[in-house]
Amino acid sequence: MKKNQTLWIVLGIILILVIGFVYFHNSFITSEEDIDGKWAEIENNLQRRADLIPNLVATVKGYAKHEEEVFSEIAAARSRLMGAQGAHDLSAASSELDSALGRLLVVVEAYPELKADQRFAELQDELAGTENRLSVARLRYNQAVQIYNTRIRRLPGSIVAGMRGLEKREYFQSAEEARELPKVEF
Amino acid sequence: MGILRKRQSIQSGARWWAQFGLVFLVCLIFSSGGNSSVKAAADPLHFKQHLLDQAGLLSVEAAGEVDYLLAEFEQATGNQFLVAILPALPPGEALETYTLQVAENARAGQAGKDNGLLLLVSLAEQAIRIEVGTGLEGQINDGRAGRVIREILAPAFRNNNYGAGITQALVQLMSWVEPSFTPTGQDSPPLNEDSGTGALFYLLVFVVLFLLSAASSRRNKRHLSKRGYTQPTSGPIIMPSNRPPFSKPKSSSSRSGGFRSGGFRGGGGGFRGGGASGGW
Numbered sequence: 237m238k239k240n241q242t243l244w245i246v247l248g249i250i251l252i253l254v255i256g257f258v259y260f261h262n263s264f265i266t267s268e269e270d271i272d273g274k275w276a277e278i279e280n281n282l283q284r285r286a287d288l289i290p291n292l293v294a295t296v297k298g299y300a301k302h303e304e305e306v307f308s309e310i311a312a313a314r315s316r317l318m319g320a321q322g323a324h325d326l327s328a329a330s331s332e333l334d335s336a337l338g339r340l341l342v343v344v345e346a347y348p349e350l351k352a353d354q355r356f357a358e359l360q361d362e363l364a365g366t367e368n369r370l371s372v373a374r375l376r377y378n379q380a381v382q383i384y385n386t387r388i389r390r391l392p393g394s395i396v397a398g399m400r401g402l403e404k405r406e407y408f409q410s411a412e413e414a415r416e417l418p419k420v421e422f
Numbered sequence: 423m424g425i426l427r428k429r430q431s432i433q434s435g436a437r438w439w440a441q442f443g444l445v446f447l448v449c450l451i452f453s454s455g456g457n458s459s460v461k462a463a464a465d466p467l468h469f470k471q472h473l474l475d476q477a478g479l480l481s482v483e484a485a486g487e488v489d490y491l492l493a494e495f496e497q498a499t500g501n502q503f504l505v506a507i508l509p510a511l512p513p514g515e516a517l518e519t520y521t522l523q524v525a526e527n528a529r530a531g532q533a534g535k536d537n538g539l540l541l542l543v544s545l546a547e548q549a550i551r552i553e554v555g556t557g558l559e560g561q562i563n564d565g566r567a568g569r570v571i572r573e574i575l576a577p578a579f580r581n582n583n584y585g586a587g588i589t590q591a592l593v594q595l596m597s598w599v600e601p602s603f604t605p606t607g608q609d610s611p612p613l614n615e616d617s618g619t620g621a622l623f624y625l626l627v628f629v630v631l632f633l634l635s636a637a638s639s640r641r642n643k644r645h646l647s648k649r650g651y652t653q654p655t656s657g658p659i660i661m662p663s664n665r666p667p668f669s670k671p672k673s674s675s676s677r678s679g680g681f682r683s684g685g686f687r688g689g690g691g692g693f694r695g696g697g698a699s700g701g702w
Contacts, residue, residue, distance in 0.1 A: 277694070357565075357568065357569075357572065358564075358565030358566075358568060358569065359565070360568075361564045361565045361567065361568030361569075361698045362563065362564045362565050364564065364568075364698065364699070365563075365564030365567075365568075365695070365696055365697060365698060366564070368518050368695040368696075368697075368699075369694055369695040369696055370695075371518075371695065372522060372694050372695035373694065373695070
């Protein structure tokens with residue numbers, strides 16, 4: 237009778253371990269899918285921005301033909317962005333494009349007819365909207381990563397994560413954030 | 423005898439430990455399974471109606487018209503459009519992130535369709551943002567949203583035509599989403615046929631409003647100060663957010679057969695930052 241009981245206890249413990257493993261395994265998979273979905277949203281918006289830029293450049297060229305330097309800078313940054321792989325590369329290329337675009341908008345200031353152009357105003361809205369979507373997507377992605385990274389490092393989930401060889405995911409950082417960080421406001 | 427009893431006590435001890443361990447493990451698993459909350463949202467605005475005019479910018483008539491239009495549009499098409507007018511943005515909040523937060527907290531739009539929209543106006547910053555639900559980004563792209571701000575809202579606001587500008591902007595946005603939708607208020611504007619009874623009605627509404635706001639102003643003040651707003655006006659404060667369910671008497675009875683704008687309930691629509699920002 238006593239033997240029987242120990243058997244049950246052992247079986248129970250094994251069952252709990254299995255349930256625990258399955259539970260954490262599944263929650264990690266859900267979390268990973270969440271991250272991947274949110275990463276896809278970031279890539280969508282980067283792509284959308286990359287698609288908008290030729291239109292914007294074409295419109296600006298109609299008014300400001302002599303700003304070749306900025307145009308080629310943007311083209312280079314854009315092609316680098318298209319070829320970038322992984323979170324780190326992408327965020328670097330994306331911030332490069334950001335600064336090139338910033339210079340373009342400075343150039344635009346010198347052309348009042350361009351600023352009054354209906355099409356240009358709408359393109360700027362589209363670009364601003366895409367930037368905003370991108371920052372939202374980035375925020376959501378980073379939140380998903382934070383949840384995931386916390387989950388795989390907390391006991392007892394970390395045991396399962398260790399068995400499966402899961403590693404921390406990278407955050408997607410933007411140039412703006414890096415620039416804004418040291419700013420101190422009162 | 424003694425050995426047997428000892429064995430029993432050992433057994434029960436083991437059983438106790440097994441049970442304890444079991445409960446402990448289960449607790450552990452479920453406690454760590456839940457999300458560690460990442461970030462608490464800022465204090466949300468509460469939309470009792472489709473229009474939330476915290477700044478008291480619109481006249482009672484204009485507010486009624488805007489709210490009626492929004493409620494009617496939701497009734498007819500299912501799209502949830504909201505308008506928020508604030509005296510100022512909460513300190514430290516950017517227009518884009520705050521508007522998104524408000525829209526998400528209000529849960530504007532139907533779940534799955536994501537057909538919500540929020541027009542937010544902040545007076546201190548003279549800032550306007552149109553936040554477009556994910557499902558409406560096709561019909562109202564960023565360029566169109568920007569155009570509404572630049573060509574309708576900004577010029578009207580510069581001329582202090584707040585109510586008319588907002589109504590016109592909404593009608594334009596609605597026509598992009600649902601070309602077949604014709605607001606009942608449009609062909610019989612309530613202001614033109616304002617008869618004696620109409621004026622009496624508004625007076626009555628005003629009195630009720632005043633009493634209501636007086637009754638609940640204490641609660642509201644505390645609520646507001648917690649959020650960090652400062653009330654720009656002095657004297658008796660009328661909180662338009664406390665406006666009771668309001669419907670235009672004329673058009674509701676004669677045209678749409680007893681339709682009342684019965685407040686607002688968010689449907690759980692999603693946003694992802696689409697839309698446009700501007701100012702005046």
